[in-house]
Amino acid sequence: MMEPVQADDAGAMLRETADRLLAARLTPQVRARAAGGGWPDDLWAALDEAGLPAAILPEAAGGFGVPVADALSLLTVAGRHALPLPLADTMLAGLVLARAGIEVPAGPLAVAQGSEVRLDHAGRATGHAWGVPWGRHARSIVVLADAPGGPVLLALPQAALTIEPGADIAGDPSDAVRFEAVPSQAAPAPFGAAELRAAGAATRALMIAGALGAVSAMTVEYAGERRQFGRAIGQFQAVQQNLAVLAGQAAAAAAAADLAAEAVAAWAASPGPGLLPAVAAAKVRTGEAAGLAASIAHQIHGAIGFTQEHPLHHHTGRLRAWRDAFGREAEWAQVLGRHLIAAGPEGLWPAITAV
C-alpha cells in the first residue's frame, strides 16, 4: 500500500490542526446541541482561535497568506467530521469580501445562495434571500446585487435582518432573511452571480469529498467487525464488491474536489467565468458519488446505521444536504453540457483538457 503523498506544508499543517481540534472537541454533546439548530459557541471559538475561518484571507485582511487551494482543503476536514458549523460559508464570504475590498467582519458569515436585492439611490439594500446556511447565526450576510454599473457585493449586518428559520435535509440551519433599506458595506464586485454560486458549489464539493472519505473508512471498518453466518460480513464477496464501488466513488469525489479547489484558487487571483466548467464537473461528480456512496454505506451498515444513535447519518445526511446546496447535479450538468456542446465536435476535446 502506498503512503499518502505529502501535500504542501501549509495545507497539511492546517488540515492536521483542524483534524485534531475536531476529533477532540466535536463531541456527541456538541452535536446534540447543534442538532436542534443551536450554536455550539465554544467549538466555534476554538476554530476561530486556531485561525481556521480566516486562513483563506490574505495577510492584509487578517489571514495568514496561505495559498487559497490549501486553505480550501480545510473543508475536506470539515466534511470528514460532518462539521455542524458554517466554516465553509465564513471562508467563502471572507474570500469574496476581501476580493471586493470590503473589510471582513469577525465571526461566522454567510453567503446568500438565492437572493433578490434592490439598491436605492443612497445605496441602501432592500430584498430577501433564502436558503442561507446558518443565517440566524451569521454576523453578516453577503449578497450580490445588480446595479447599473455592474454587480455590487454587500455585507448586510445581522441586526438589520429579519430571519425566518428553516433547515436543510440534514437539519442544519438554512434560513430565509428579509431586509429593508439597510445601509450596508458595499463595493463593486469583480464577478457575477454565476461565479459566486460556483465558488459556493466548490465548497460543497470539497466537503462531500471529505465526508465520503470518512464514510468509506467507517463502512470498511464496520464490515470488518460485524459478523453474520460465522464470519465478518466484509468477507462476503458481494459486500466486498460494494465496498470497492464505495471506495471508488470516494476517490473520484476527492479528485474532482481537488480540481474545484484549484479552479477557485485561480479565480480568487483573477476572477472570471473560467472556473465554471471545473466547478460544474466537480459538483456533478461529487453529487453523484454522494448519492451512490451513501446508499451503499447504509446498505452495509444494516439496521444499526438507520438509527439516531449511530453516527453514520451525520455524514450521509450532510452528503444529501451538500449535494443539494449551490446547485444540484442537473443544474451543473447543464452548465457543463452547454459549454461542451457549444465547443462543437472539434472543440470538445480541447474543452475537456482545458478544465
Added chain:
Amino acid sequence: MSPFAFPSPPPSPGADLLRAEIRAFLASELAHRAPLDRAQSWNGLDPAFSRKLGQRGWLGLTWPKAYGGQERSGLERYVLLEELLAAGAPVGAHWIAERQSGPSLLRYGTEAQKSAILPRIAAGACFFCIGMSEPDSGSDLASVRTKAVRDGDGWRVDGTKLWTTNATHCHFMILFCRTRPLDREHRHAGTSQFIVDLSLPGITIRPVRNLLGEHHFNEVVFEDVRLPGDALLGREGEGWAQVTGELAYERSGPERFLSSFRLLVELVRALQPAADARAEIALGRLGAQLVTLRRMSRSVAGLLQAGADPALEAAMVKDLGALVEQEIPEIARDLVGDGPPTPQSRAFAQVLAYTALHAPSFSLRGGTREILRGIIARGLGLR
C-alpha cells in the same frame, strides 16, 4: 486514512507545447479519416502511422536516449497518449509494445535485450502482444498451463494462449507461463516471462473473430518451441511479480476511459445546432465523469513517474473508466432521434453501432470488473 491516493498531477512545463505540436500533426494526418475509422483508435492497426510517430520521437518518450527514447516526463507522454486517442489515431500496432512491453523490458531486461529491442519499438518498427490468457486461465492467471522447461542452454515451450490481441501483426510476444510445476500452496510461484520471437518454428497463430466479425483476437499454439536462453525476461520464477507490475501500465492509461470518446464527438455533431436541456444535462454528466477520470489517470501517471506502485489506483481508474465508457453508448442512443438521415446522423449511427457492440469488452479486457473490485477490496484490507 484512505489506502488510495490520487495526488495532484505534478506540473509538466513541456506538456502544453507538446500538446499543440501533436494537435497540429494529427489535424493534418487524420483529416481524411472517416468517423468510423477514428472510433477504432487503439484497436486500429496502421504500421505506417506508427512508424511516423516513431520518426517524430513520439514512441518511448520517457525512455533513456540510449534506447531510442527522449527522456521526457511521464506527464508529457500522457498528453501524447490522450491526444492520440481523443483524435482517434490508429495506434493499435505499437500500443502494447510502447505501453507495457517496453517498460517491462526497461525494468527487467538484460542490457542485450534492451539495446536490441527498445530502439526498434521507439522507431515504431517492432510490435508486441501479451501472452497471458489461456483457454482455461482468464481471471485466474496463476492457473496457466503453458510451460517452459529447460533444454540445454535454452527452453522448450508447449501450450496454448488465447485472446492474444494482434498476434498476427506482432514480432514478439511476452509470454507468461510456468517454469515449475504448480504448487497448490504457492500458486503464484514458479511462473516466468519470456520474450518470444513469433517467427520461431512450432508457433501457430489462428485468428478468432469477435462478435462484430473482426479479427483482433488470436489463438497462439506452442508445440515444442525452442527458445534461446536469452529469451527469459527478468528472473526465473518471478513471473507473477513482473506481470502484476506490468498491469499498472495496462490499467491506468487514457485508453481506459476514451474508448467511446469518438461517439461523444459525433453525438455533439449530431446535436448541433440546437440541443435540448435533456441532452445538455446528459452530456454535462458524462463530461464531469471524463474530467474526473482524466484527473485520476494523470495522477496515476505522476505516481508511476515518481517510481511509486499505484496498482490499486490503476485498478480503480480502470473500473470507473469502464463504467463510463459503457454508459456513453447507452446514453447517446437516447439523445438522437431517428429523423430523416443526414451525413451527421449516418456517421453517428455507424459510430454508435461500433461502440455499443464493443462495449461489453471494456469491463473484460485488462482484468474483469469483478477481479478489479476484488483488488480494490484487498487494498481496503478486506481480504
